[in-house]
Amino acid sequence: MSKVLQLRSERAELNTKLQALAKLEADGTNLSAEQLQEFTTLEAQIADLSAKISRAEQAEKAAALSAVPVDEGAQGKQSPPDGRIEGPFTEKQVPGTKMAQMVRLLAAAQGNQQAAAQMAKDGNFGADVHMALSTVTPGAGGVLVPTNFASDVIEALRPTSVLRKMGVTSLPLNNGNLTMPRITGNTVVTYIGTEQDIPLTGMTFGDTKLSAKKAAALVPVSNDLLRMSGVNPRVDGLVANDLTVSMGLSEDLHFIRADGSGVLPKGLRHWAIAQHVLPAPVDPNLAAIDLFLGGLMLRIETANVMMASCGWLMHPRTLRWLQSLRDGNGNKAYPEIDQGQLKGYPVGLSNQIPVNLGDDGNESEIYFVNFADMMIGEDMDLVIDFSKEAAYKDGAGNMVSAFQRDQTLVRVIAKHDFGPRHLECITVGINVKWGAGM
Template sequence: MSLVLQMRSERAQLVAQVQALAKIETDGASLSAEQLAQFTQLETQINELTAKIARAETAERLTAASAVPVAESAQGINSPPAHITVRAEPTPPGVAMAQMVRLMVQAGGNQQAAAEMAKTGGYGADVQAALSTVTPGSGGVLVPENFSASVIESLRPKSVVRKMGAVSLPLNNGNLTMPRVLGNTQVTYLGTEEDISVTDMQFGDLKLSAKKAAALVPISNDLLAYAGVNPRIDAQVSNDLAVSMGLSEDLHFIRGPGTGSLPKGLRHWALPGNVAGAPAGATLTIVDLYLGGLMLRLEAANVDLAGCGWLMAPRTIRWLQALRDGNGNKAYPEIDAGMLKGYPYALTTQIPTNLGAGGNESEIYFANFADCYIGEDTSLAIAISTEASYKDAGGNTVSAFQRDQTLIRVISKHDFGPRHSESVSIGTGITWGAGM
């Protein structure tokens, strides 16, 4: 870390202490004599550091301006170069929002204090500007659109539906209507002096409307309390946000019932004829015919298979991976390369393995993801609490306060649907691997 960044980090820590003392008076209490003395001492230290930082920055600028490339110096060329090109490393998607969240937590939700900490702590100008201009919304503080777009981009490797190729489109005023062809014109051959029969193409609409989704993200206060810019910490916070939002999306995009305010997932978009129960028996011949049948349903509907892929629970693919033919060879060796019967697959625990009367059934999906659309409102809202509770994966209530965590709530608006319902086939009653 450079001397300037180190001093900025130290100054940010001192500013945080000043904010904590100021908050005592803001809450209606009075500072003790010792606290007043501490406040004055901190103010002096901050002013001294600010002066040192200004001098160090001036020195760095002068050094950069007079720098001479080694090759030129060796040739006797001692004049400064005509120009210096500095290539900044691109900020990973979602990191800027993670920094914004971290500063808001450190400032106790005080937007103005967070903006000042961003200014004095060496954060990017975009983070400073965002904290200076964000406005409160019904679901919390509204995230600037450029940050929201970055977060949505970071979801692609986290959400299996996005990773498999679902197309993201903006919702205009919360709605999006896409026409789709339901039936094609029919071409007939004619005899002499016969009339051409009139046929019409049949159209329908895929209508997407914004539906509110909320993800709760518990993050350790040890991470959030770190003062200053740290790429590893910001990347960790960003990853936690993206993973939680991605799991929330997959839960609804795959199996959402589409009732009330919920999106309609693949499970309920599929036509009845494209939903096939698992056959009795689990020999290689039976399994292979069954998987082929799921693919055949799309082929028979003239679906473009170029964008197709599989979704399934982890136990399903592990069972298929262990399946052997009569010679002891792997039945599907391509699974090791991320493919099944020539098409990519993705695993997600958002496809249950406790369905059916016996509580041991799962599902397997084959779909044309290039025909699936995610309509997105580009606005995100975040809210922060250190006292709220949440339920973990086991359904147990957890107190963020007791765990020394901060609970981040992220609210987004989107909807999901395939342009053609024929583009989805589903295998149900899958018990493969239930005993593993």
Template sequence: MSLVTKLRSERAEANTKLQALATKESGGATLSAEELQEFSQLEQQIADLSAKIARAESAERAAAAAAVPLNESAAGINGPPGNRPAHITVTDNAQAGTRVAQMARMIAAAGGNQMQAAELARSSGMGEDVVMALSTTSPGAGGVLVPANMAREVIESLRPTSILRSFGARPLPLVNGNMGLPRIKGNTTVGYIGMDTDINVTGMVFDDLKLQAKKLAALVPISNDLLKFSGVSPQVDAIVVADLFTSTGLYEDITFIRSNGNGGVSPKGLRYWAPAFNIVTAPAGTSLAELDAFLGGLMLRVEMASANLAASGWIMSPRSIRFLQALRDGNGNKAYPEIEQGKLKGYPFKLSTQIPINLGAGGDESEIYFGDYSDCYIGETGEMVLAYSTEASYKDGNGDTISAFQRDQTLVRVITHNDFGPRHVESIAVGVGVKWGKDMLA
């Protein structure tokens, strides 16, 4: 308790006693000599306390005026923060790509009106970055340009769904849509020489990996019932994000693995980058010795090319790995027990349904890929454009034409540009004519 408060409490107590005596006298009673003496003492006490209170208040005002800030370094954990700026860390736990999904939803909900989409985003409580992106980006004939930082979220999030990205294929920026990577095609001649012998003069032979931006378009159908939830709905955003990532990642797989380039329209895949001497036909038999030699041969071709093997592994159809998983040696033991840990002959494997199992004349063949994927490059422009339509049609996985209008859907079109290629084609080996496991689906 401060001194001023204590003195005021004592003065209030003395005043209560004084008022009691005054009330008694005003009621017609006569005060005794002792009571008169007490009344005089109380008057003097109240006067003294009032003087003390005045002096104490004056001292407090002077102390406050002359106060100096404390040394905050010695304030301790419970000390006042003073003028020290607050350090606040905000962690955004939203799924990567959510902001792009929110932009897509708002554009679709606003019927393509970008300014209305920005107002919808603001009124729905979405992040200021989404509102600003919709407000400041100029719409073009092809749609709304997604800011580079948001587009990068989507591209980086394709890593788990795209096999080659998850294996470690390296992304590169395509400046003005083009990128050239020199590679060594032939080495210099090095050797020991004797006295008075000429040194062989040779030079390295170089070639280029040329990446050129090729248009990748994804169509994401969104139910109009979902668009009715115009507020911030993590569940709705997650559905849009999942559809976008899955469709884009799967199409990247089928393109980067098996595309023939389609006359330069799409990137060329591993199957058509691999040199002829690295394409091996699987044996007709299915004995352990034959299969092991075949798999080892694929590995050996990459190893003999002096590949770094920094991010090597297998890519195959689920049918192929399930057959190898069930394969037994002469003692009844699993031939490749490490498959349970996600490896085959010491290297990780990844499965893709984008590798067909209906190839060949009989419609029952598949393929197996082994390579050093750190030597593969994905060129990207880093740009993404969104557009929408409620009247357009699209084809489903079976090739059937679906009307978005008839299904009460809104189609969101996402367009980006990329290209793919290995720097050294010798770092890729492909096994073809793989019929193992065809009876498993009979």
């Protein structure tokens, strides 16, 4: 970290303490003699740091003015003769980076919005980050993320969540609810003879109702990263990755298999109608397996579903077993798996599909879905909270102290729901034991 950024970070910490004392007095609390003395000391320290920052900035400017072009001949590249650096140099913003910067600054400022906004301004973060931190409003014990930053997180989730990656449709939840009409029965056109009455026909309709369900992810972030308050794309990428991976795993877990009871959304497994749930063959020979996979596809094809956006979901164990299958000549039964497809359709892998189902705890499931008909209704209001003292359970179920690990816990709360436009667009293969011995 540069000297200027270090001094700015120290000044922001002192300003946070100063603002806390000022707020006490503004709320009607009479400051004690010790608090008044601390206030005066903080003012002097901030003024001293401001003067040091000013001198350090002047020194950096002077150093920049005295810089000379570097001959890059050793790398096979020569500087232009007039010393200019040719461009343009535009680097694509990675989705989620701005949100990560906002989270990092708020966590470093322990949730103090004013201090975080000042750190953004002093640290040469983007103007949009500074403005967002200046205008965010308190949520239920946390900070309400601006809509444009929430959209940034949703975009980052697309390559992380397997369901989003497969092409589900994202829709806004106005006031937390959305009702989508769906056709459950089509009109029938028939041929009639002379002087015959035209038979009556009609369409029947149903509704898919989505209502916001609260989802929360707890993300531990190293305080060493948070102390790097300057603009650092590697650090921002790590924070953004932690946030989106945790949220993406939670989405897949519930959008695939949650039963819709209580506060949970209903996932694919429980939206599927009974006729579209098929048991895997007991004898997993190639002919039986091929017939079973074809049967899953046939259920959707005979429902007059547009097949352009269909695909498979399965656990990696299932796919690797299918990849190992050979025909009677020793050739791969499904060579297209090497290109990420099965029977002409893309395959999505998720560890959120269990492999410990059934009486013996060795069964899994396989899904064939028209993803264009799957909907995620999203309330764009994300809320984030911070704690340096809380404890959490790690992946192994062990309790971990954030204070002892020198971490800051970031809790992200989102609201959304999941559902299909047509129930016939989902088929599920159950009792899949393939690869259990691998």
